[in-house]
Amino acid sequence: MITFENLVVRFGEFTALPDFSLQIEEGEFFTLLGPSGCGKSTALRTLAGFTEPASGRVLVDGKDVTSLPSDQRGIGMVFQNYALFPSMSVRENIAFGLKVARRPKAEIDERVRAIASEVALTPAQLDKGVAELSGGQQQRVAIARALVMRPRILLLDEPLSNLDAQLRGQLRIQLKELQQQFGITSIYVTHDQDEAMSMSDRIAVLNQGRVEQVGTPQEIYERSATEFVCTFIGSVNRLRDESVQTLASYPGTPVQAGRSSYARVERFVLQDRGQPSEGLHVLDGVVERVDYHGYFTQYAVRVQGDPLTVRVPYHPSAATFVVGDEVAVGIAPRDVLQYERTQSVVTA
Incomplete structure (x- = not known):
């Protein structure tokens, strides 16, 4: 279980999250949805340990991790631009975290091979440079690099936004299937309503750093709790x-x-x-x-x-x-x- 407790995040004079509280259950595919600048990526980066809050707490399974270094939180992250190393092969990119953790070579080789198979990367692709891969294949490499570390929590910050519409549709399905297969608590950030509605167990709709509504896709759509949610989700006539x-x-x-x-x-x-x-x-x-x-x-x-x-x-x-x-x-x-x-x- 993940808990954001009265979180306040400021960047200079700007308050990105004025009083952010939210609870995410274990094993959920949970989406933070909202327009650009609403605070969804800030919430994600605070959970990951990349952004320090001014006040409030972040708890994972009841443990306060607010001050814990990011590499000690058991969290994997997939970024919008994938953040792959262009000078390394696909295999080396996936294995990077395991090498930093000083895992045995045989274990690294086996875990890289296994996770590559799970995300539909072929043995031949493992020895290519990342620049030789398509956008969809690079996205799979970024996911494999996160999953190979066997994180308890997977964070995905608009990972499909750089792909064309058809490929986004295909990878939505694959992402959701992978999440269900591994049972990892996943938090997904997007401004794309279709992604949020089709992939999520629950959604939090954010507006100016505040949570407007939390619910299942059906609840958010059919019983919008606020006027903002009503007009932001789907298309309406007044x-x-x-x-x-x-x-x-x-x-x-x-x-x-x-x-x-x-x-x-x-x-x-x-x-x-x-x-x-x-x-x-x-x-x-x-x-x-x-x-x-x-x-x-x-x-x-x-x-x-x-x-x-x-x-x-x-x-x-x-x-x-x-x-x-x-x-x-x-x-x-x-x-x-x-x-x-x-x-x-x-x-x-």
Whole structure:
């Protein structure tokens, strides 16, 4: 178990983490998610021992490691730029930590061979220079170098951000499989929502150094605890006050008038005008743009003078619309997310 306890981290006059508390369970794949500059990498580096907090504590299995040197914490780390040694072979890069630890040569050779096999690096690739490898292969080398030390905790700081979209998708799956295979507590830092949602057991959403919400991907998405989480995760439309008042008048509705209200773009129903719409609040609109993505089509619809985004998943029988079509857009009260009004400006 990892515990951040009232952690304060400052860089000069700037406070990166004003009062950071978080608990991560053993064996979890846990993600710190948030926009650039929110403090997620600072939290990771403080756990690793690379950044010293002004106050607060970091505990691992109940032991205070706040002042412990980084090489004594049993933590492996994979950096965004991989931090590989360009003058060394792949084999030498993976073996580096074991050599520093003065392990016997036979043990080093066996552990390097075994971990290389686990991360799909071939014997031939072990004797190449790292510059000869693709970005995905270099990423595997960085992971192997961390795992060969058999750490209790693995930290990954945006390790896929330098790769193309297709390779990122492949390596997400492999990373998660490796984590499950080794059972290592893993903390992953990213600003990519898709990575966080698809890989994590739990997610902490950070904003300006503070934890907005901790939960499973489903909890974060479907029951966003704050307005920031709601608007940061996925795509939403902000509802007009008139629509909120109408939804609040439905019998048994959870919707309350006078609150900031949103609905995710895929929760709207798009249909021809005049079709049955039981249980939905329906507004007439006109299609202004159609974006086809294969597994879904996204429509920009002008409703009561305002733009509204509606995402329709692919289905062979799904109705399709073109620019200029007059349509009806419906939303159910149960799909509305509501928050106390704030002074923050939120994009619809």
